[in-house]
Amino acid sequence: MEPQHEQGVLKFSSFHPWGPCVALIVLCVGFGLAEPRFASMENLRVIADRSAIPLILAVGMTFVVLQGAIDLSIEGVMAVSSLTVAMLVLNSRTGLDLGLIGVLLAVLSGVGIGLVNGIVVTRLGVPPFMATLGVWSAASGFAMLLSGGQPPLIHDQTLRAFGLGRTFTVPNLAIVAILVLALGYVLQHYTRFGRYSMAIGGGEHLARLTGLPVDRYKVLAFVFSGLLASLGGVLGSARIGLGHIDVGLGQMFATVTAVVVGGTSLGGGRGGVIQSAVGTVILAVIADGMIFVGITPDLQKAVQGVIILSASLFATWRQRGRLRIIR
């Protein structure tokens, strides 16, 4: 006997595509009116600078979330890559001066951790949130081992200059972020990686049945997320000038919030990198605006939590069913 199937067309509820953009405009106008200093050129540059690394992280997280999974380990990856780069380029602790090679190796560390995530999820059958939670913990611990008591200071001037400098008045980090965004866009709309990730999020069972190599693309998504997280860690270190285990503090939460508020559903199958980019900017604007209005930065996370909750509620409200099982 075939299993019962719900009649009717399956519809993915999601925001109206322009919703987040409208929200962004409203927020900017609102904060601008409440506090004129908000709308200054300099402040906008600050916002661009502050959203650069979160944007890079969000692009990586997007592919994982599109597949219906989540990557909680990015803070750990950032910590490891931050310390790795700080110890491989010219620094105060080790005698190495590997320059660009050091940066590449640090970024590779993220690839490795992402690979671990992917293998644990696909081969060992551990649910993504549990797997990445564990890997986050292990990576953080490993970073702590690397850090020892004294965080290594970065003396490589090229790296530092890159992290703090501007090209044609645009912050270098923002340029990297835009390049990453473009890469993400191409991957999402023009490669199998992007399209199959959508398929996996939309119906993994169906995708497997059709014969798609689902596991391969799941691993790829975690690797990509790890790659971009380690890039974020390296750039963060370049900016602050040392390798530190807290270089990514709070980024996991912020990234998940950015992805969700941009319109990419945590259930998978809907959304994309552009949406996540909009979400990142929205969060940066909120964070910046809140400071002007006088709300303490401590409350940031609470605001983000409320956003995650309401955005998810809004996105999945219509999919509720009596026999629908959600764990």
Place this chain on the structure above:
Amino acid sequence: MNAPVLRTEGLSKSFAGIRVLDDVSIEVRAREVVGLIGENGAGKSTLLKVLAGLCRPDCGRIVLRGTTISLRCVSEAAAAGIGMVCQEQSLLSNLSVAENVLLGHEDAALRLGVFYNWGALHALAKAQLDKLGSSIMPSAQTDTLSFGERQMVELAKVMAIENRTPHEPVILLDEVTSMLDTEQTETVLTQIECLRNRASVVFVSHRLDEVLRVCDRVYVMNNGRCVAQRNRGCYKIADLQQLMLGRNLSVEYRNDAPQVLITGSTVRLSVRALSRANSYQAVSFELRAGEVLGIAGVSRSGRESLCRTLFGAEEPDSGEIVLDGKSVSFAEPADAVRLGIGYVPVERLVEGVVAGLSVRENMTLAHLDGLCRGPLIDRGRERELVMRWVERLRIKLRAPETPAYQLSGGNQQKLVLAKWLIARKPKILILDHPLLGLDVCTRMEITLLIRDLARSGISILLIADTLNELIALSDSIIVMKDGAVSGCFPASTERPSEREILERMV
């Protein structure tokens, strides 16, 4: 004349003890349309699934163009040139039509082997859609299409197999017309007739007029066996109906006990104009105390959904349910259970029994609060009641602590029934295919049990496997077709014939 393209020899398949395919040998020749008909549960869908690589047979062979093949997955079947359009949709709603049609085979539309050339992809998909004369845009998002349009896309997806094999494909169609309107059905049937020129088709439908129109030959299946084969022109609908019902080789259900005329007893359940979008519309009927009401219908007739609604597992859009004179509405199945309604689902291992719990724990799951002394469970009383019912229903087990998954299918079914009978007598029992997959002995036991329960005053709503059972077990019968009540046979000493019911079903 025509050597068979596809042939099966002695295919058999069982699911959890239920024999779904029993020694099936059919053949499909080149450039012909073969029909496959039978009642629900006859095995048609399973046979197609085996041919399409969706499930593996327990024994038997599949011979394709003279070579024995073994299909481990859908892609292997597709590579061999066999494609299927399932009853359940297999499209990914969040992708475009073109992506769905070419899913997994986009190579021809990739630049440098990696980057999608959307123009080329759309063109390839359009080529497939054109074969069907469909005007659906390849760039459309699949979730914006209607059910009929999705069916078209599924067909186009299957048609794409043509481009991937040097041979002519074998196309399996499982009830593709059941949800289409007349015009769409017409289109599909025309396409199938065109397909004959370049493929072999196996066509499953419960609408015998369609089968009559497009098929060159027809196989009739009954209870997992292939019981007959007819060539075009050598059969009429009436003959097919007779063959579908067939002679049940197991015990004929004769209604020994005289049917108690229950027109006098109180109306327990009254359903008025109950509707649910895409499931059923304006269903009304009455159920009296002690009456067994059978609901006949094919798989998408809405009867299963109706029963789930009456148990609170699905929400109706409009209409009224009146229980013992009071209008009720259920927020969840627990509400229905509190009001004395029980439900025996068709998939007993997945929905009826919690496989990991013991028999004792399963049996008392529905009425645990009735077995409490204060807030705590009264284990002594629980054990006693469980033993009593194990004996009464003759459930064979070693100890009440046996985990439920170790019971045989028949005993599991008895367990599910016991769950609703223990501690409190239910007012209404809804039985969804209660005799499915049971051996002869257990069938008799449960049949007698159902009659006993009805006699003791419990009202029963019944969905049965075969019309035979339905007629034998039910006092009155309603027939559902495409979501509406198409026929009604109230309780009387004159039993309706299977033919009369089948006419209204299909």
Place this chain on the structure above:
Amino acid sequence: MTFKDDRSQPRRKPYTLVRPYVPLAVLLALLSSVGAIQHTFVSPYNLSVLADESSVILLLATAQTVVILLGGIDLSMAALTALASVLIALTLPSMKVGSVISVLALTTLLGAFQGYIHARAQLPSVVVTLAGLGIWSSLALTIAHTTIPVSAGFSAIGWLKGSSFGVPHSFAFAAAALAVLAGSLRWLPLGRYVYAIGLNPRAALLSGIRVGRVKTLAFALTGLFSGLAGMAMVARTGSGNPTIADSLLLPSIAAVLIGGTKMSGGVGGLGCTVIGALSITILRVGIAATGLDPAYEPIAYGVLIVTAALATDRSWDPLQK
């Protein structure tokens, strides 16, 4: 027509017989290896300190077990503990016993709120409790930027400090709470429902179990136990700590999982959790006692969580893919 019943007995591999005892073996192995390195470790005094240390994790792991048995997870417990500890530390001087009661009521309510949203809106427990994690920890930080020492009124919870007959009060309290919950799981219908929902939520729903209500209750329980853990923390350290969440989340989840309760739900229980909590505590204290770099602690949790959450042998389960 014959029908074959082809469901045979699951073949008993030797490992499946040993599997239930693995957590206990791990505990003893940890104890003996630490004891081997540090001979003074296995002394009654040290064991008593160990028990005291484990009380907070035990309280958290106890309630977490129920949620994991249901098939979900609660990521916000540690954050709620931080919030509770801060609130208790702040209000003890003025409200004394009333402070504890009202904070416990608050955390229970917040937990129930999370459970209600999870059940009603059908949002995954990961998402709801992830949001909760952010909200409660952020609130804790906003209320108290740093540790708040208890200035007065400590007597209301002071009884948790100290020990009698060699057994620390905090441990006895945690063990008692666990025992009460374990008894409830065994003797109340609710316990049966929890296991049923964890094993087969669909069948549970179709058997008339009010799944939504059970879920809300389970999360109310985690709220309550988070508050109790906060209370225990304040009693032990004499202050409220808003950042404690970071170091409590992973150990409490690890304690449940390595004790033998399965992530998929329906298998395991509170007995398992005792073993898991003790193992985790030995790990924590042992790392410090043997002089290992404390960074090994989060590494150990990560490895343990990943390996313990491995798919279990449920070949008999038709719901297992």
